[in-house]
Amino acid sequence: MYGYMGKILRVDLTNGTWKKEDLDLDVGKKYLGSRGLGVKIMMDEVPANVDPLSPENKLIIASGGLTGAPVPTSGRYMAITKSPLTGTIAIANSGGYWGPNFKFTGHDLIIFEGKADKPVYLYINDDDVEIRDAEHLWGKTLTETTDILKEEFEGCKVLAIGPAGERLSPISAIMNDVDRAAGRGGVGAVMGSKNLKAIAVRGSKKVPLFDEAKTQEVSQAKIKILREDPVAGGGLPAYGSAVLVNIINENGILPVKNFQESYTDEADTISGESLAEHHLVKKSACYRCPIACGRVVKLADGTVVGGPEYETIWAFGADCAVYDLDAINDANMLCNEYGLDTISTGATIAAAMELYEKGYIKDEDIEKDGLSLKWGDSKAIVGWTKKMGLREGFGAKLSEGSYRLAESYGVPELSMTVKKQELPAYDPRGVQGHGLSYAVNNRGGCHIKGYMISPEILGYPEKLDRFTLEGKAAYTKVFLDLTAAIDSIGLCVFSTFGLGLPDYVDMYNAVVGDTYTNDTLLEAGERIWNLEKLFNLREGIDSSHDKLPKRLIEDPIPAGPSKDHVHQLKDLLPEYYTVRGWNENGVPTEETLKRLGLEEYIGCIK
Amino acid sequence: MIKVEVRLFATFREGREKKYFLELPKGTTIIEILNSLNIEEKEASIILLNGIDGHASRELSDGDILSLFPPVGGG
Numbered sequence: 001m002y003g004y005m006g007k008i009l010r011v012d013l014t015n016g017t018w019k020k021e022d023l024d025l026d027v028g029k030k031y032l033g034s035r036g037l038g039v040k041i042m043m044d045e046v047p048a049n050v051d052p053l054s055p056e057n058k059l060i061i062a063s064g065g066l067t068g069a070p071v072p073t074s075g076r077y078m079a080i081t082k083s084p085l086t087g088t089i090a091i092a093n094s095g096g097y098w099g100p101n102f103k104f105t106g107h108d109l110i111i112f113e114g115k116a117d118k119p120v121y122l123y124i125n126d127d128d129v130e131i132r133d134a135e136h137l138w139g140k141t142l143t144e145t146t147d148i149l150k151e152e153f154e155g156c157k158v159l160a161i162g163p164a165g166e167r168l169s170p171i172s173a174i175m176n177d178v179d180r181a182a183g184r185g186g187v188g189a190v191m192g193s194k195n196l197k198a199i200a201v202r203g204s205k206k207v208p209l210f211d212e213a214k215t216q217e218v219s220q221a222k223i224k225i226l227r228e229d230p231v232a233g234g235g236l237p238a239y240g241s242a243v244l245v246n247i248i249n250e251n252g253i254l255p256v257k258n259f260q261e262s263y264t265d266e267a268d269t270i271s272g273e274s275l276a277e278h279h280l281v282k283k284s285a286c287y288r289c290p291i292a293c294g295r296v297v298k299l300a301d302g303t304v305v306g307g308p309e310y311e312t313i314w315a316f317g318a319d320c321a322v323y324d325l326d327a328i329n330d331a332n333m334l335c336n337e338y339g340l341d342t343i344s345t346g347a348t349i350a351a352a353m354e355l356y357e358k359g360y361i362k363d364e365d366i367e368k369d370g371l372s373l374k375w376g377d378s379k380a381i382v383g384w385t386k387k388m389g390l391r392e393g394f395g396a397k398l399s400e401g402s403y404r405l406a407e408s409y410g411v412p413e414l415s416m417t418v419k420k421q422e423l424p425a426y427d428p429r430g431v432q433g434h435g436l437s438y439a440v441n442n443r444g445g446c447h448i449k450g451y452m453i454s455p456e457i458l459g460y461p462e463k464l465d466r467f468t469l470e471g472k473a474a475y476t477k478v479f480l481d482l483t484a485a486i487d488s489i490g491l492c493v494f495s496t497f498g499l500g501l502p503d504y505v506d507m508y509n510a511v512v513g514d515t516y517t518n519d520t521l522l523e524a525g526e527r528i529w530n531l532e533k534l535f536n537l538r539e540g541i542d543s544s545h546d547k548l549p550k551r552l553i554e555d556p557i558p559a560g561p562s563k564d565h566v567h568q569l570k571d572l573l574p575e576y577y578t579v580r581g582w583n584e585n586g587v588p589t590e591e592t593l594k595r596l597g598l599e600e601y602i603g604c605i606k
Numbered sequence: 607m608i609k610v611e612v613r614l615f616a617t618f619r620e621g622r623e624k625k626y627f628l629e630l631p632k633g634t635t636i637i638e639i640l641n642s643l644n645i646e647e648k649e650a651s652i653i654l655l656n657g658i659d660g661h662a663s664r665e666l667s668d669g670d671i672l673s674l675f676p677p678v679g680g681g
Binding site: 230239252560 | 613615619624651652654656658659676678679680681
């Protein structure tokens, strides 16, 4: 067996036991590992309609066939479960160093079942596995937890939840290496609901390679492409993902004040260029990454921490009308320490600010907290983030996410969410394909699983007109399927700024010894996407949930370069279902499931 | 004469200003602006004229805002 380590670790937290199972290599290859394999296990082992925070839900932490292999950007792992935020499949990806080091213990994935009766953590030292008492870690931040475990087990890598996950916030993240996040869908709360605080790993094994010489040759060639690419080797390392602030604003699609506006004269104050000029200490890279888009920044008090991504800067910045990088850096640090998803946290504060502006949230609701909900209040974004992380005062209500917040005031339409998950940093009214990608996303509001910004704004792999509809459904499908494949083999989607489908085929085949082609690798991504869709359909999340907030469909953008545009979802959705081989209700047809080798799931949807 | 605002981003700011407010003869094209700033056309991966994709051969009008970006990505 090559690429994969061949072992699944199944941990029964209720009984405090674990066992190892052999990975079925044929299944591993068919679903590529990581996301694909995790979704299949969720589909096969977890019945429909379980409460996401009950012992009946399972949490899968998974590496891909290339995770930890000597190929570029192989530092990724995935958390897969049923989301307490959306009720859909949760598929949250993270980089750093934990994923490959987990794989070096000799395991491909862990399935957590049940619920421990008191806080525990898992320690894996190569073949040795221990479920250990975590009373001393409960309530601790990410830095505290990581420091304690590293002192206990020298050289270990730590994945953990913060107080937000312990206290079951549906917008809480699973963190690793202190500041890397499997951020979205409330995966942290699922871990917290199982009383599982952390997973510390120490691995010394190597990923077995099918063809070592070929792997090295292929890897060198791909690293060269990435180094020479003007984005992967230029713009991204120089400015991080925050280089997008200005370009998205100049296109008039930077959502401001909870998507009430889409352009601001103040964007440059919070741009990647400003971050580099005033706050950047150095850049940082994940395992085997030649890109190094990560930021290390200095806070106003002099502390040096992991810096904010573009989405984070937008959520706490323009979306809350806060043009203050010191405050944004602080809020980002607090999200990492308490284990909150930065997009949902910032966007929920923005929604709360609109609810306050419109008189739904009243002064008496928040006066005990000593914080305002006024647009542009730097202290407010930092203060509320802390209260959300600890679930204190009105922060407890905010930490439920913007949908549940707005719904409690009878105005769910003021929550800028898809399937109850906060939309990221691009106003879809000015990017039609990207808006479709939001609406149909299997995990709710999400930019990264089908990043149509790439062709519609950035010109990768070619420039498309962002306002037109023609061809966008088919293009979006390819992006969603390709991302599913890249996630599942265990590489970073940012490598697509440089690499294309044939490059992933080269690397996978060299490492795993498979015979994938461009067509079949993309089809594996399509298989995974369809299986996720079936999971959602089984949960009753049907096409009536493939929609955008009313504001983005009905209210034209008021000013700026994308003025007067709305999103034309109803004209795109039928074509999308057609190109997918789904019926008019967005259900995969029998023929499509057969074509994708998903025959066993025919009839699973009533 | 026409008045035009030129905005530079990312690495285009190295050795240049962030913004230029220019008075230019009528009929000036985007490519002439690129030449005057010593930016090669192929380097300017994204050219926005008032926020909409603009081609380098386009003539500028009074009050235009021209935004120039090298290749950038993120997400």
